Amino acid sequence: MEELYMRNRRLLWGAVILFVVCLAACKKEKPQSLIPDSLAFLQELFNPAYQIDADSIRLMIRSYLNENPVTPWDSALLAHYREKDEFFWLNDSLVSDKPATQVADSMLFWLGDISRHGINPNLYPVDGIRERLQQIRSLKLQEGKTMNRLLADVEYQLTAAYLSYVCQLKFGFLPSGRRWNDSINRIPLKHCDVTFANAALDSLRANPIAAFHRAQPSSPLYRKMQEELERVNAWGKTDTTDYYRNRLLVNMERARWQYALEKGKKYVVANVAAFMLQAINEEMDSILEMRICVGSVKNKTPLLSSRIYYMELNPYWNVPQSIIRKEIIPTYRRDTTYFTRNRMKVYDNKTGLQVDPHSIRWAKYAGKGVPYTVKQDNKTGNSLGRIIFRFPNPHSVYLHDTPSRWAFTLKKRAVSHGCVRLQKALDFAFFLLKEPDELLEDRIRIAMDIKPVSEEGKKLSNSATYSELKHYSLEKYIPLFIDYQTVYLSADNNLRYCEDIYKYDSSLLEAMNDLNLKP
Template identity: 85%
Template sequence: MEELHMKSKCLLWGVIIVSISCLAACKKEKPLSPIPDSLASLQELLNPAYQISSDSIHLIIHSYLNENKQATPWDSALVAHYQESDDFFWLNDSLVSDKPAVQVADSMLYWLENISQHGINPRLYPTDSIRKDLQQIRTLQLREGKTMNRLLADVEYQLTAAYLSYVCQLKFGFLPSEDRWNDSICRIPLKNYDKDFATAALDSLRMNANTAFHQIQPSSRLYLKMQEELARVNTWGETDTTDYYRDRLLVNMERARWQYALDKGKKYVVANVAAFMLQAINEETDSILEMRICVGSVKNKTPLLSSRIYYMELNPFWNVPQSIIRKEIIPTYRRDTTYFTRNRMKVYDNKTGLQVDPHSIKWAKYAGKGVPYTVKQDNKTGNSLGRIIFRFPNPHSVYLHDTPSRWAFTRKNRAVSHGCVRLQKALDFSFFLLNKQDSLLEDRIRIAMDIKPVSEEGKKLPISAAYRELKHYSLEKYIPLFIDYQTVYLSADNKLSYCEDIYKYDPSILKAMNDQNLKP
């Protein structure tokens, strides 16, 4: 009898494999008998709990769909798939195969359980529960009143739900949009997952699951470097130093998962406020122009934004903002009446537009309110905007520009401006923006900035009677610009560096990750 029981169990196991294999191809059908007709004499040895029915599995999954609140776009894609299709993603012969290479469910569990390499808590996913269900299916040891249909439905539904959340959040970020930015800073428009993306992710899963798992992994140089660094930091043991670097990495890996809504294209500019560094990147030529920048002080923070550089102006005049007139110029002038003369500034009446003598104005009464005058600094030598400015649409009136204050680039903390971004290599940056190399145009820019031309044609320009100094230039093609904030960054020579959180933006992201139980 014992030998017969063992044979029956083997037969049952074989039929379970056949039945699961059929699920991938079968649509709506009658319940599958776990034993072929030729083995009907062994029917009494089989428990009905082992019978597999596609209809029963679908009914169980549909009960889960009714409980789904569809709080996220991937929930909507999940519900839509199982309401509209009879297909299963995981219920095929690979589910019970003894060959690890084809165990797709186990591959998914591997990625979920190793999400900590992305700085995310593996407990976000019900991997323990799924593994227990798989163990019962594979050992034919049903527990807790489970049936094979219930176990298969649980595995199918939970793996698909976990896959969708994993893919969407790893691709676009784990934090909800409202937790990504400190309330005091501007928000860079970001892409986000939607139902179409989640549906496409399901299509990728259907075509080749293992390829889908690999393709979704972030692959930027910065992200991969941070992953390597996180693995290294995690070997240090628990110390305050370890926590400092780990937390900095977790925050910036999350930032690196966010995707700009504005497409970067192959040629773009990233100004990293926290690092006081700008990188002008040309992927077509595999080149990076890197330079130091000065940014807004803590009181005058440089706003984070995305825009398009479309225009450069040579030797700009500076129309001094009202806030600077009130907070800086008036108090300084009251201590030093030579201020306007020394800084080559002129004052104009807002009503008449006429120039007025600054000494005739009682500045003290305007210190705390609107000033009915415009202050304009002469261009060229000594102008605060330097010899060239790069303009882009934004509501904050901030720009990238040259500066006569070269000393500031030698400082470690370069948060010294009123909000605009000062460039260490403004001339080189202007050349980067050009659509193609143009030696004559480059020399016209040099001449306007009082720099000697280098080409033979360019050397002839200043002595030509027909020559007119270049005052502005509109780019043939705009260049995407991103003014961002990253306290871990990758230099042009591929070295990972940490920098101080000058605006104290990291703690809010770290708190949000803790509140969402994201930290491993």
């Protein structure tokens, strides 16, 4: 009896293996049963639950997807199983007795190894898939199950898990609503879409092992944080461990997000949390790094992405109404020399004419709109310094020079009204140029009262007919990202931690913890 069972089991395995080989070769015009005629007697020899039909499997998968399609990869999967005959996982490796060669087992390894990314492996149905694979390989169906249902479950769950895995590693695990709290300006980000999902399926079809490797985030910052997380986890459970682990957990998720605006090879990242700016030129493999001053906790610098188009030399400062009401009026009432000392002029908004600030009863405008414009003279002492870099944004913030050099000596440099002050404004101007240009660089220096260095530049500064440079439009815009990262990679390739000055980490950490608590 046992010998007959083993013989029947081998025959069935032969049918299964032939079935999964045939799956790859079958065409739409031949949708008939995939059990070969030579093995048709198996239909009588074995329970009908073991009969295999590719069309039935596809119908089952489509029914799963039709029940509750919620993600971009659901629609990609539905289109695939509706329009194509091929399966991704139902091949001879599925029933192989050599686990090291099995693509399905390789996928399960990557899913189980997701903890390297700070994610709980329970996010994926790894145990359930393994159990179904074991049922297929042992030919032991649970009561009420069929081989078609079991194969459909495995095919669907592996493919859905694969697409979820690659999409989330590429674009982030948290849904949009949990990435930012209501007080944070949202930087436009890319999201997983049908085009990406279809490309991921193409990669899976072409070379599954390469597809798994390609899905891993590869930026130097991300790799460093992964290594750091492994070390931190080895420390054991302490308050110090929690601090560093939480910082890494939050910033690894941030590092998975992708800006909607393409960075290109030359771009700028101002990290508000670190009080640091990096101007990066990947073609030259260079990073210009400098300290910055950002908005105070009361006047937070908005997070945004934009394009720097031009620079303006020796700008005038049109003082915002909020600063006039909240700062200038109270200060003037204590010190009537304020406007003179700060080289500020006052203009009537209706007539446009300059008026004497001493003739205005400022007290009555302290809590409401001020019908006057306050403008600070340019050059020496101007709050914007000698050069400003403008870019479109709805918050009226810019990158600019500053006469207040003392602020760059502070550890915590959240001192501005929201704009970003640059420690090395001249170097930043040179970075923005398409290519080195000695004469143009000297014209910028001259405008900023810095001595020129080239011979041609020296001639310009001595010319009585020389017209000072007032602004310069870039030949090509430079992408700018004002972001918030409490762990970042410094120009010397070291991982740096910084304080959560605006308290943005807490809501993101809560969302990550909620994600990792899912059963």
